[in-house]
Amino acid sequence: MKTTYNNIVKCGLMGVALLFGMAACSDDHFDVKDGTGTSAANTLWENIQTNGSTDSLALILQRTVVMRSETDFSGGAYYSDLLDAAQTYTAWAPKDGTYTAKTYLDMLDERDALLAADASSEDAWELNYKVAQQFLLNHVARYNYESNVDKQKVTLLNSKVAYYEAADYLFNSIDINRSLANIPSSNGTLHVLDGSSPFAYNIYDYLGNFSEMSTVWNILSDPSIETRTFSESQSTEGAMNENGEMVYVDSVYTTSNAILDACGASIKNEDSIYVALIPSDEGWDQAYETVSSIFKYGDSYCYDWDASAGNFLNVGPNALTFNADSLQEYNTNMAILKSSYFSATRFNVEDYTDSAQVNHYAKFADSLISTNGTIFYNSNQGGENPMFNGQDPYHASNGYIYAVDEYNVDPAYVWMSTITEKLRYSFYVACVKGEVTASSTNQGTLITLTTDTRNDSVKGELEDDMYRHFEVNGNSTMTIDIRMNNLYSGKYKISAEMVPNAINKSYISYDKKGNEQEQKSMFTAQVLDDAGNRIGDISPTITVAADSVDTYVLFESIEIPKCYVNLPSGYTTFPRLRFTMTPAFQNRGKCKALNISKIIIEPVREE
Numbered sequence: 001m002k003t004t005y006n007n008i009v010k011c012g013l014m015g016v017a018l019l020f021g022m023a024a025c026s027d028d029h030f031d032v033k034d035g036t037g038t039s040a041a042n043t044l045w046e047n048i049q050t051n052g053s054t055d056s057l058a059l060i061l062q063r064t065v066v067m068r069s070e071t072d073f074s075g076g077a078y079y080s081d082l083l084d085a086a087q088t089y090t091a092w093a094p095k096d097g098t099y100t101a102k103t104y105l106d107m108l109d110e111r112d113a114l115l116a117a118d119a120s121s122e123d124a125w126e127l128n129y130k131v132a133q134q135f136l137l138n139h140v141a142r143y144n145y146e147s148n149v150d151k152q153k154v155t156l157l158n159s160k161v162a163y164y165e166a167a168d169y170l171f172n173s174i175d176i177n178r179s180l181a182n183i184p185s186s187n188g189t190l191h192v193l194d195g196s197s198p199f200a201y202n203i204y205d206y207l208g209n210f211s212e213m214s215t216v217w218n219i220l221s222d223p224s225i226e227t228r229t230f231s232e233s234q235s236t237e238g239a240m241n242e243n244g245e246m247v248y249v250d251s252v253y254t255t256s257n258a259i260l261d262a263c264g265a266s267i268k269n270e271d272s273i274y275v276a277l278i279p280s281d282e283g284w285d286q287a288y289e290t291v292s293s294i295f296k297y298g299d300s301y302c303y304d305w306d307a308s309a310g311n312f313l314n315v316g317p318n319a320l321t322f323n324a325d326s327l328q329e330y331n332t333n334m335a336i337l338k339s340s341y342f343s344a345t346r347f348n349v350e351d352y353t354d355s356a357q358v359n360h361y362a363k364f365a366d367s368l369i370s371t372n373g374t375i376f377y378n379s380n381q382g383g384e385n386p387m388f389n390g391q392d393p394y395h396a397s398n399g400y401i402y403a404v405d406e407y408n409v410d411p412a413y414v415w416m417s418t419i420t421e422k423l424r425y426s427f428y429v430a431c432v433k434g435e436v437t438a439s440s441t442n443q444g445t446l447i448t449l450t451t452d453t454r455n456d457s458v459k460g461e462l463e464d465d466m467y468r469h470f471e472v473n474g475n476s477t478m479t480i481d482i483r484m485n486n487l488y489s490g491k492y493k494i495s496a497e498m499v500p501n502a503i504n505k506s507y508i509s510y511d512k513k514g515n516e517q518e519q520k521s522m523f524t525a526q527v528l529d530d531a532g533n534r535i536g537d538i539s540p541t542i543t544v545a546a547d548s549v550d551t552y553v554l555f556e557s558i559e560i561p562k563c564y565v566n567l568p569s570g571y572t573t574f575p576r577l578r579f580t581m582t583p584a585f586q587n588r589g590k591c592k593a594l595n596i597s598k599i600i601i602e603p604v605r606e607e
Contacts, residue, residue, distance in 0.1 A: 040184035044091050045083040047185050053177070053192050054093045056101035063108045064136055070129045071228055071253030073122075079136050089188040090145045090154075092164075092171045092197060095180070099196035104131050122228075133158045134199045144189055147182045159270050160200045160397060172197040200397035203267040203276050203341075212403060215284045219259070219333050226257040259334060264371035265341035267398070273344040273352055274371070274399035275362045277387060279336065279407045287407030292332040294411045294488035297324035298562035302530040303573040307442055310431035310481065312530060312573065319531075320571050331566045335415060336407075339374040344399065359400060363388050377413040379605070416488050416603035423468040423482070423596050430483045430576055434476035444470040444480070447504060447595075458503040460549030467499045467597040469507075470579075472586055480579040481528070482599055487575060489563040491604035494527070494555045494577060498544045499595035507593070518546045519591035523581050525554040530573045535560065541585075549597070557604045 048054045048061065062080040067073075083089060107127045114124035137158035145152055145164055152164045154171075162172040169176040171193060180192035201209065207217050219225065231252045238247045260267065265274055279287035300319040302312035314320070344352040346369065347361045362368060363384045368376045378385040386408040393400035421428045429443040437445055449465035472478045484494075501507045501519045509517040521544040527535040536558045544552070554577070564574055579594060586592045 041186055043084045043187050044089055044185045044190055045080050047183055047190050048083065048091070048093055051180065051183065051190070051192065053095045053180055056096050056105075057093050060101065060104050060108070060131065061136065063105075064131050065128050067125065067129050067132060069253075070126065071255055073120075073125050073253070079132065083140070083187070085187065087142075087187055088144050089140055089142060090164075090191070091140045091188065092174075092176070092191045092193050093139060094193045094196040095177060098194050104135050107131050134205075135196070138197050138199050139193075147189070161270060162197065162200075174198075202270060202398045203274060203396045203401055206394060206396055206401055207267075207278070210403075212280045212282070213278060215281045216278055216337065219337065220257065224330075225259055225333075226255065228253050228255050259337045262334070262372060263338040263341055264373070265343065267341060270398055272398050273358065275342045275344060275358065275368075275393070276396075276399060276401045277340050277342075277409075278401055278403050280403040280405050282405045283389075283403075283407050287336055287404075287409075288332055290407055290409065291335050291411055291415075292328055294415060294490050295328045295331045295335070295563050295565075296489035296561065297322075297327055297567075299324065301564075301567065301571065301573045303571045305430060305572065305574075307431050310433060311532065315531065320568065320573070322568055327566070327568075328563075331563075338372050339370045339376075339414070341371045342368050343371055355395065355400065359393060362400075374414060375417070376409070379410055379413050410606060411488070412490065412603035412605040416490055416492075418603070419484075419486070419601040421482065421484075421599040421601070422463070422466075423598060424464070424466040426468075428483050428485075428599070429468065430481040430574075432470060432478070432480050434473055434478035434581075435480070436471045436473045444468045449504060453505050455503050455505050455508065458500050458547055458549065462499060462503070462549050462597060467503075467595050469504075469593060469595050471593040472581060475583045475586065477583065478581045478594070480594065480596070482577040482579070482596075483574045484527075484577055484599075484601060485564070485574050487560050487564050487601070489560055491557050491559045492555070493553065493557060493602045493604055494525075495551050495553045495600040495602070496525070496579075497549065497551045497597045497600070499549050499597050500544060500546050501591045501593050501595060502546060503549070503595070520544060520546050521581070521591040521594050522585035523579050523594060526578050526580070527555070527558055527560075528576045528578055529562070530564075530575060535575065544591075544594075546591075551600065 042050065045058075045061070049058050058080070060079075061083065062078055064079045066077045066079055066082060083091065108131060111124045111127040114121040114127070118124075138156055138160060140157045141154045142157065145154060145166075147166045150165060150167045152166070154162045154164050156162055164171050169178055169181060171191065174197055175194040177192045177194050183190040183192075199205075207213050207220065231254055235252045241247050266272055267274060267276070300321045302315045302319050304313040305311075306313050342362065344358045347358060347365075349357040349361050352358055364378075365385070366378050366381060368378075368385075370376065376385075376387065380386050384390070387404070388402050389404040389406045389408055391402055391404055393402045423429065423444075424446060426443045426446070432442050432444055435444065445468065447467055447469050449462070454465065470478065470480050498521070501521065502509075502516070507519075509519055511517050522541055523544075524541055525539040526537075529535055536555065539554050542552050542554070544550075560575060567573065577599060579596070581592075581594060
């Protein structure tokens with residue numbers, strides 16, 4: 001149960017210090033007054049109240065509740081209490097009339113109205129947090145910053161970085177009022193600004209505050225993606241209310257976001273530099289249409305493979321079914337948004353803090369690796385990557401945002417990467433029928449060549465001198481089914497690296513006169529879906545050369561109609577690549593075996 005606004009009880013000054021994780025300290029006090037009525041014996045809060053130029057700020061300070069995080073609903077103190085505490089701060093206070101104070105007062109009014117209607121309204125606390133982060137804490141820093149040092153880097157209480165140029169009376173490029181500068185206080189120093197210090201939006205802030213990115217923000221903040229959980233163990237208990245419910249004086253919530261947690265980037269971190277590729281509202285529909293094409297799910301999926309029977313156990317009415325549209329939407333959103341960030345520290349540039357170097361590298365690199373490991377290839381090698389759409393980025397405090405109105409990303413250059421299945425691993429062999437050893441292994445025979453068994457007259461490289469041997473049992477038709485795992489819906493080029501039988505001295509065939517006989521393996525190939533239905537056409541008959549290891553293209557372009565990636569957890573299913581040797585391919589001295597070292601599955605990329 002979280003503490004509501006009505007439960008707020010102002011804590012003492014020590015409580016405010018502890019609230020921010022600071023130890024209370026004793027500062028020297030000076031009883032000096034100037035013409036504004038301010039005094040070194042006064043706290044910052046008292047001097048803000050009495051100097052006559054910051055009344056609007058005082059109103060906002062005394063109405064805004066202190067929050068340690070966006071999920072801290074415990075209340076307990078106001079920011080006026082914070083600046084009244086025995087801690088040292090430097091405050092740069094905007095002067096009345098130099099900024100629109102009504103904006104923040106209206107937000108606080110809206111907060112109060114929401115809380116009046118619902119005392120536990122999270123929308124109300126979100127408004128309170130925004131006033132604090134984007135305005136109040138954007139003008140206050142921990143510790144005293146010297147007024148006789150020229151340019152100082154200041155880390156504000158909202159973690160933003162600003163620069164204080166004392167000699168030029170500038171703070172974050174805003175003029176400091178010379179007659180209201182360096183006002184000593186018992187707990188720090190007050191400066192009055194002739195304007196409001198601009199809030200430096202980081203990438204996360206941009207997503208949440210700019211209307212042209214509302215579609216992306218709505219996805220990120222959807223309850224199915226972002227969840228907040230009350231942590232009873234980390235919260236501090238208070239007392240029971242009249243309903244016998246515990247009221248917590250310090251409520252701690254944990255927040256998780258399925259997309260941001262998976263992206264590998266800390267886009268709220270002010271110490272990082274990222275390049276972000278985000279579809280704008282204008283570009284979202286086109287981005288979704290493009291990426292969703294690889295997440296076309298079928299009406300049902302057979303699953304639980306039985307190698308001995310050569311089929312899936314759960315078929316027909318027992319097959320896996322789910323809401324295909326919902327899964328497509330979820331995985332499309334995830335694919336676009338968790339792969340959107342690129343860390344500048346990985347760029348091959350001399351200075352990753354230099355915006356020109358960072359953005360030039362991003363636009364012209366042959367490829368970029370996102371923070372979650374997704375590789376984006378530049379489809380315009382040597383030129384500007386079209387995925388940036390020729391647009392200029394927004395400059396955030398921790399990087400650059402390309403809010404693209406056209407999402408020129410070809411999934412075949414990103415998510416549909418080349419898959420190489422090495423048949424040295426028996427896992428890839430789903431089933432073999434009509435083969436000599438099928439009754440015992442059902443996966444062919446793994447051959448490892450040695451200097452004694454390798455026939456050097458057979459040319460070509462063979463990785464690790466390993467391949468899998470499948471030999472026909474008598475005059476049977478032999479079929480070899482190979483798993484093709486993790487295929488998206490889309491077009492693929494499928495090839496096989498085939499090995500001549502004579503590469504192994506043990507398999508060389510001789511005629512009656514002792515002469516070596518040429519052995520040419522022949523086969524056809526086809527692709528089957530999980531239900532055993534053929535996809536596309538059967539390949540032409542392919543003849544394997546007898547004297548060299550070669551790669552043969554089985555299908556230049558074959559379209560897998562439904563996606564086999566990111567299916568519901570716990571279900572195993574896949575399409576199969578089937579090799580077929582009929583008796584007609586085995587007669588008249590032809591080879592009665594197939595030898596396969598690897599299968600190569602490549603996305604078909606549009607030129």
